[in-house]
Amino acid sequence: MSIYNNVLVVLDPTTEQQKALDRALELTxxxxxxxxxxxSVYEFSYEMTTMLSGDEREAMKQAxxxxREIWLSGLLAPATAAGLDIAxxxxxHNRPFEAVVKAVLEHxxxxVIKGTHDHDVLKSMIFTPTDWHIxxxxxxxxxxxxxxxxxxQGNIIAAVNAGSEQEHHKSLNKRVITKALQMAELLHAKVHLVNAYPGTPVNIAIEIPEFNPQEYNSTMQRHHKDAVKLxxxxxAIPAEQCHVLEGMPEDVIPKLARQLDAEMVLIGTIGRTGLSAAIIGNTAEHVIDRLDCDVLALKPENFVCPLEKS
Structure with missing residues (x-):
């Protein structure tokens, strides 16, 4: 059973443990x-070689x-000797994320498989890390x-937004669940659905005396539970593997992942870019930083890469 036929794994020459490569080999x-x-390689000293001829600069780049190709060949030798199809x-390129996206568009x-680690929240807002760009x-x-x-026999979590009537959320829910079931079959795991729903807005409860927070909360919970059940x-996902929980997704999903000792979380991401990404952020990014398991992020079906448009 092949879910992904053409996989790109991004390596990091600055770390000894190539966990992305290990995972990619396991998947393959x-x-x-x-x-x-x-x-993607780049020597910033290259910027200081303008006094060299074009041929000399090219020779330096190719060296x-x-x-790096020799280093990679040695790293991959055991896997290729075992018969795996690896290129x-x-x-x-001086912008690694652009190199990755360009490779995806061309080939x-x-x-794409990449190792990640926790990112400082404030820095993430000011200097977007390569992971976020990708x-x-x-x-x-x-x-x-x-x-x-x-x-x-592990657990895979499919994060859904079942309460939304917006078409892009409905489409993403289907993509996330379908892919979670495929990965679960491959890894012999169980699929759990998780849906976070917002609690009672405190400002409304204060400003509107006749507002009933208990009734509101009960109605909201019932709406999301019904939507998740559908x-x-x-x-054909059993009811005991469905989790409808009050709170923000970035709090609810990591907490459930810890409880289930999940090996993977699948989540849809709309790929917000520009100022809105800097100010608002993406739910997927807030979730990822709080997880200690793999995250498979899926785009909407009609997603258009901003680099493709430029």
């Missing part, structure tokens, strides 16, 4: 398909690329790898 062994090990791609990769702009699904293993029934 389970499902087959082609894997491309990708590395750096060749060195190597080293590119020269039609259907999954998450927002990459047109194909992105698997961000953390430390949690993929055990047999979704679960469509995909």
């Amino acid at each position: 062994r389970k499902q087959g398909g082609k894997l491309t090990a990708f590395l 750096v690329i060749k060195d 190597i791609q080293v590119v020269w 039609n990769f259907d999954l 998450l927002r702009k990459c047109p194909c699904p992105v698997l961000l790898v953390k430390e949690h293993a993929w055990p047999e 979704l679960a029934d469509d995909y």
Whole structure:
């Protein structure tokens, strides 16, 4: 069973443990398909070589690329010897996220795998890390790898927004659940649906005396539970694997992931960019920073990559 036939794994030459590569190799062994090990390199000293001739500058660039290709070949030797179909791609680019997205657009990769770590919240708002750029702009699904293993008979969480009537949310719910079921079959895991719903707005309860917060909360909970049940029934997911919880998604999803010791969370992301991303942020990004398991982020079906438009 092959879910992703053409996978790009992003390597990090600054770390000894290549957890993204380890995960990509594990996935390839389970499902087959082609894997491309990708590395974006750039030497800032190159900017200081303007006094050199064009040929000399090109020779310097190619020497750096060749060195990284040799490093990658050695790293991948055991896997290629075992018969896995692995290609190597080293590119020269001073913006790693653009190099990754460009590779996806040019070679039609259907999954990007990258290692990630916690990001400082304030810095994330001012200087968007490479992970966030890839998450927002990459047109194909992105698997961000953390430390949690993929055990047999584990748990996979599909985060849905079942209470919304907006078409893009409905479409994303279907994509998230379908992909979660495919991954669960591959990993011999259970799929759990999680839906967060907002609590009673405090300002309304204070400003409107006749407002009944208990009734509001009960109505909101019932609406979301009914919506999740309809979704679960469509995909034959048992009621005990459905979780409708009050709170913000960035609080609810990580808490449930810890309780279930989940190996993966699947979440839809609209890929907000620009000022709105800096000020408002994306739910997926807030969730990812609080998880210690892998996150598979999926875009809407009609997502248009901003780099493709430019």
